Amino acid sequence: MSTYAQKKGVGAVIWDYLTTVDHKKIAILYLIAGGFFFILGGLEAMVIRIQLAIPDNNFVSAGFYNEVLTMHGTTMIFLAAMPLLFAFMNAIVPLQIGARDVAFPFLNSLGFWLFFFGGVFLNLSWFLGGAPDAGWTSYASLSLASEGHGIDFYALGLQISGAGTLIAGINFLVTIINMRAPGMTYMRMPLFTWTTFVASALILFAFPALTVGLFFMMFDRLFGSNFFDHTMGGNTVIWEHLFWIFGHPEVYILVLPAFGIFSDIISTFSRKRLFGYSSMVFATVLIGFLGFMVWAHHMFTTGLGPIANAIFAVATMAIAVPTGIKIFNWLFTMWGGSIKFTTPMMYAVAFVPSFVAGGVTGVMLAVAAADYQYHDTYFVVAHFHYVIIGGVVLSLLAGTHYYWPKMFGTMLDEFLGKITFWLFLIGFHLTFFIQHFLGLMGMPRRIFTFLPNQGLEIGNLVSTIGAFFMAVAVIVLLWNIVITSVKNVKVGNDPWGDGRTLEWAISSPPPFYNFKQLPLVRGLDAYWIEKMEGKKEMTPAEPLGDIHMPNSSFIPFMISLGLFIAAFGAMYRVDYAWGLPVLVVGMAITLLSMLVRSIKDDHGFHIHKEDLIDDKDKGGKA
Amino acid sequence: MKRLGKWRLLPLLAVVALLAGCGEPFLSALQPAGEVAQIQYDLMVLSTAIMVGVIVVVAIIFILVMVRFRRKSEDEIPKQVEGSHTLEIIWTVIPILLLVVLAVPTVSATFKLADVSEMDQKAEEGESEALIVNVRANLYWWEFEYPNEEIVTSQDLIVPTGEKVYFNLKASDVKHSFWIPPVGGKMDTNTDNVNKFWLEFDQTKADEAGGIFYGKCAELCGPSHALMDFKVKALPRAEFDQWVADMQNVTEPVQAETATAQAGQEVFNNSCIGCHAVTPANTTPEQARMGPNLTDFGNRTLVAGILENNEENIKNWLKDPEEYKPGNKMTGKYNLSDEEIDAVTQYLMGLKVQE
């Protein structure tokens, strides 16, 4: 493996990343692509807030505003939040369970490229006649009436990236079940691994509903079917059901891993094991389960009738119980602990009250009769931003600082990190707290402007000012990343000094095979246990031997590229004669690539024992 | 016990103090102006109070943790606590109890607000004491049909105060949502089915709000979703009856009086009447009612739901509707010179069923 360490040219590095099946490199790809889309979605958010800064503003036109708001939501949920979480899952979960890679390295790569091409396809709509403009929920009557190809970009782009997400979900499920190191029982898994596991199960059972909904929309718009056309017997409420059967679990797909990241951070920097570990696991599973029972609370005003509304109201309230358990467990993990306020810990600490605020408005929204007032107003906008930013984005920022050394071997600057934290936290509350009141004062959501003298001026202005704080915070973070990379000061295995779980037992970044010898896990917080006994590293569970590794492959890229091309064909088929052949060629590329994958044997390769012994200074010893 | 009782009310009072006086009385859900809005407001206050209680508990623990458990030395290793069954039972059971307190009124209010049985009863007997309004939402305008009174109006909803008004809601193009924040929560207007609900309008609150409430579309429906406003005039029953009678009296289009207005009427009859009716009868089928009914246009509070009703604004609107409501269905349907627009404006301003 001596070739591995050699310096490579730019072209070789790019080729390496295009073909890689290493979970750590795929994590970096997810981080870069997700980060890019996060900034894109952030810019869209700034357009929204600038337009709404003053009444009767003309910063953007009404039609363009609808495109921006649609793309902001869609980008942030599908192309930023989820991929960024996948970045940390990929980088950390295999290490946390003591595995050398995920169960399906090839599929891992395929999942990334599908997401990537789906996201690129969706965003190309900006340059090809206009982006989707029916909101990220894309309710059927409006999305069928929408002119141009915007909604087609939405349906096809999400279809492709959704397939990638589904694959990633299955991959993590199998990885966590089959690839755990000796001694790593289920009830010894770190919370981030547990939440990844439950979130992956949610992906598996939620995404197919979206797939079906998107197929219907695609068929209706491009192939003349009538699922949502009421004049032909169709029904638009079917879309609402399918979308929210996916959409509500999606919230938990995002927020559960965030809970996991914070659980690990809080425990680490309090130097205390997680309070009520087993009830935390139980609460995670329960939230995941209940997440499928409550979708219709997004449809209280659709007219489902009082029986359905009452049932879904009570079911929704029930979710508050396991969530409350988690909040108190976090607080009592810190209670009696030894809290060190590092940047990640500050995010974790700020997360607790911020998320409580988002949670309690969630319970308020569950009150069906009162929801008739909240629904589709800025109150809801405030609520879900409190949940998504207060929960998910804070966890992503925390995770970026916390896991950066493990992913890149360098520490982000703590001083700049804290500046980012304070700017972001202040900006976040400034932007969204007041929106609760705007909603109650009669401001519907998704309006491109508001008229003067309706009492909405001050609130909107404050909100816009807050958004600028957040924008500056993100710029500081980017600057932090740049100077950290330039300085390039390498760190050791456990740079925070308080690491408890297996990922901190190996070098930063780990060698490509992760663990030279698989570690023996003797309890929860495996590395902490060894440290408390005065040891510096894990006890190996196996003698040094050959390691079997998967081969790199360009096929995932090709499969995804084929679908990307086919999507253009499917879309332009209705306008141009060349559409159909392009559709066929794209599908052929995908299917042939799959056939090649199936026919060509791929046995991987072995790293020989002798090479591993040479590799001493890599620190890959368990 | 007594002191505890008072203490319990404290968050409730704090919430009421915080929420009251927020927003404008014609638009704010926090200044309820009817039974439905009041029920919903009470639920808001109850749920907010419970939630503020939760927040207070979390905040106290949070602050204690932040103050007491900072790391003092790098060598300290705290005791590794597994958990506490007692504590876990406490913070499982108490939230469940709180949710039960919230769930009971929620379920009862949900059923109460959905009770439209009176609507069907009256309809079967043939005569209706309860007032029914058919709301039809269209791309950026609202139509209000009074089926028992057999009249149609648009943009300005006229209702009597102090009684339940029943609504049939539907959309003719894409999904919209019908919302009058001070009077009650919203209900979607679907393309596939008719939704039903009721509202009640309070006279005193209506007077405080200047006799007019603002209504909004609350479901994204296209570029001008933000501008799809309507107005609600809430009147005492007698005045409402008078308005109905005056409307019913208009069986033929009102003839214009001045010369300019007469010229305008001619232009109107050539260019506009295909979409806009100037008689209130509901005899034409819905599909033919392609634009707002203009019978009582002169008395409208606003032009196109957003502009003050004056000569200048009517002219501007007719000249370039796209500028004021992007994506509306009127742009490009007619071609009028400036003189013709002036004449039509004169005609429209004279369309009043009541002085």
Added chain:
Amino acid sequence: MHAEEKMTNETWPASPEKATLEAKNKFLGFWFFLGGETVLFASLFATYLALKDKVPTGDHYLAKDLFEMPLVFLMTMLLLTSSLTSVYAMYHMKNFAFKKMQLWLGITVLLGLTFLGLEIYEFNHYVHEYNHTFTSSAFGSAFYTLVGFHGAHVAFGLLWIISLMIRNAKRGLSLYNAPKFYVASLYWHFIDVVWVFIFTVVYLMGMVG
């Protein structure tokens, strides 16, 4: 055990589909995949039930006018039998009897192809005799999407099994390809189970009215 080892009748393990870590992963992952597929078909079934007989005007044919028992019954029998023959194939795979496995897989493929042919005939029949098309009504869209998705699964399953048979025709069984055969047969069973539901929900319930 390594996937590349040359196997003999003696060294062939009892569960070749789960003998290596890769095989175990594939086995479990595929079950999860089928879990996702179940949700996919559940959504399609729910939509079909919501849109069944939803047509714009009275002159459209409804479910009770369209379906004919003999044809659908024959199709059901073909697919059920093919599921059974694929079980035989897996039985021989576990006994390291490659030739017999290929034979039974071949029979499975033939039955599947016949099924697919009949389905194409059926669709063609509805389109030309009854004007019941994908675009004629919401009922048509829902029907062709549900049954067509199943048909597409059958077609994909056939391509998959045929590719496996051809690819491995010369080299026989190994621990590398045994899980591939096994997973393909799992897929085939799943398709069969879905068809049982289609037969019940679409055809039997449709004929009742």
